[in-house]
Amino acid sequence: xxxxxxxxxxxxxxGVVRVEDVYDTDIADLWRACTVPERLARxxxxxxxxxxxxxxxxxxxxxSWTGPGRVEVCEPPHHLLLTMGxxxxxxxxxxxxxxxxxxxxxxxxxxxxxxxxxLPLDSLHYYGSGWQAHLEDLARSLSGGASVWHDRWTELTxxxxxxxxx
Numbered sequence: 001x002x003x004x005x006x007x008x009x010x011x012x013x014x015g016v017v018r019v020e021d022v023y024d025t026d027i028a029d030l031w032r033a034c035t036v037p038e039r040l041a042r043x044x045x046x047x048x049x050x051x052x053x054x055x056x057x058x059x060x061x062x063x064s065w066t067g068p069g070r071v072e073v074c075e076p077p078h079h080l081l082l083t084m085g086x087x088x089x090x091x092x093x094x095x096x097x098x099x100x101x102x103x104x105x106x107x108x109x110x111x112x113x114x115x116x117x118x119l120p121l122d123s124l125h126y127y128g129s130g131w132q133a134h135l136e137d138l139a140r141s142l143s144g145g146a147s148v149w150h151d152r153w154t155e156l157t158x159x160x161x162x163x164x165x166x
Contacts, residue, residue: 005132007124008166014097015121015165019131020113025142027105030112031077033138034101042141044134059084062137062149063130069099078103112138124165129156 005019023030033039037047049057053071060066073081080101097118104111112135119127133152140146 005128005160005163006166007128007160007163009121010117013121014118015124016115016117017119017124017127017131018113018115019128019135020111021135021139022106022109022111023139023142024109027077027103027110029142030103030110033142034103034112035074035076035080039141043137043147057082062134062147063153072098121165125157125160125163128160128163129153132156132160 004021005017007015007017009015025033033043035051037051040047043062045059045061045063047057047059049055051057051071053074055071057069057071058067059069067085069082069084071080072083073079082099083096084099085096097116100115100117102113102115104113114131114135116127116131130149130153133149133156136152137147137149140148
């Protein structure tokens with residue numbers, strides 16, 4: 001498995017993390033792994049709430065971030081866009097960043113691209129290594145394996161720190 005991750009600045013304080021991988025499954029299965037709460041719990045975290053466009057959700061990521069979000073776009077099986085709050089418990093206090101997933105069939109495999117925009121620029125390496133660890137956990141979950149997110153995040157963070165922001 002080869003994860004491709006990049007980090008770039010949006011402005012002086014905010015940035016973007018983009019991570020992608022290709023999985024040995026079909027597009028319908030990968031879409032379910034990215035949108036069905038029971039499947040998400042295997043690799044990303046717990047999700048609940050109103051899982052439809054405009055609906056408010058509550059996320060509790062393996063990475064320990066917990067907070068509200070809103071479903072902006074849901075176009076099965078290709079495109080999901082969420083507005084996520086910076087740990088705010090109240091949707092009205094959401095200082096938003098966007099989490100976008102794009103799923104594309106590639107012959108017998110399927111590509112997932114995850115991009116988070118609006119993140120604190122000085123912490124992008126934590127988010128980059130975190131998303132790579134999450135996508136590696138997704139591959140493990142598709143083959144019945146367990147999450148090793150924290151250990152893998154700890155290993156990856158120095159490499160993302162050295163990678164730097166474009």
